[in-house]
Amino acid sequence: MEWFQKNPLALAGLVAWIVGILMLMPGRKATSVRIPRLGLLVTAAGVVLFCAGVGGRGPEFANEVMFWTFAVGALLCGVLMITARNPVYGALWFALSTLSTCGLFLLQSAPFLAAATVIVYAGAVIVTFLFVIMLAQQSGAAAYDHRSRNAIPVTLASFVLLGAITLTLHKSPPAFSKRDLKEEAKVEVAAAAPPTGMMMVSPDNLPKEKPASKPNQLSLETAKLPVGSMKGLGKSLFGDYLFAVELAGTLLLVACIGAIAIAPRREEGAL
Template sequence: MSITQILFWTLSIVALFSALMMITSKNPVYSVLWLIVTFFCISGHYILLNAQFLAIVNIIVYAGAIMVLFLFVIMLMNLGKDTEPQKSKWLKLASAVSGGCLLLVLIAVLRKTETHMADLTSGEIGLIQNLGKVLFNQYVVPFEISSILFLSAMVGAVVIGKKE
């Protein structure tokens, strides 16, 4: 067993455990902290796939900025057991059934996929140069549309937050 396989299985087990802890945690602050651990494990998987740029962006953007905002909002709202609405048994059953259906769909999709190990072992798949070529050649129009969408969201946030 190589070091890459050991790292993969270790990261996978830690990611699954932290994701389960995030879902089952009663305290919302602990849930966010477990989600940060999950993001770090996913970044480790990106590094194992030779996608260093995606790993760094995942750590900076998701585990850094967005999780800090989540923690700020949760602490600002002061969520606790007394403010949590009680859920009925039917709602819990419906959520369990829908989660099971999603799991079955994911298993069915993953059974149909093929792995191309030659592409992953070439060492060229995660380089920033290749990512930039694909992003600005094939996906330039969706990239520009998303930048306009982000710009309009920023203008909307400024307009909403502005006092009259």
């Protein structure tokens, strides 16, 4: 609350955002065209105000502009995804939201993460959604496309969650200071003479071997590493997080085998 009193802009934005989502939710009394457009406007204004209220001023203007474009884009597309009346549009807004998030990843110098997210989510998962929707919507939109159930509690609950996350992020100090990391990365990159103006760093520019102080020999020192290199990511994934990666792989394999096992055989009438 105290924080909101200091940032009235953010509070106003949040209120407008909530009101806008409620107006956008399908199934309210007035289903004329004007209401959703008004709701969209209110939501957009709310998101922009909230972001403007929360955000501070950074040193690099271009980065800031890109960050806010992607952040606002991701949030707005997320809102539109859950409020879209047509499931196909919902899936498309989801895709756009994912793409905006990938833009944020790129800004954080995580190009591999961005590309992998595009391949897996936008390229495969949402295409599969579209596939299913196109198969299922042969006879037009169903009743549950026109009405949202429990709109008010669902919206409020999700915003309580959002508030909890924001508050936690604001209260707890970050694990390592972002600015330190950035400066060190800059120093390293400058020392290694970057080939281009792109923010991606090729593996040749990795800092040379440092004395290993970590328990795991495979892991590189996070703070010293120019962020975004494939080599660092690979070493971290298959060094620090090897167990988690293997566990996830096993889980997927089990799910795969399960899917094959429960699918009907050809003799049982499947195609």
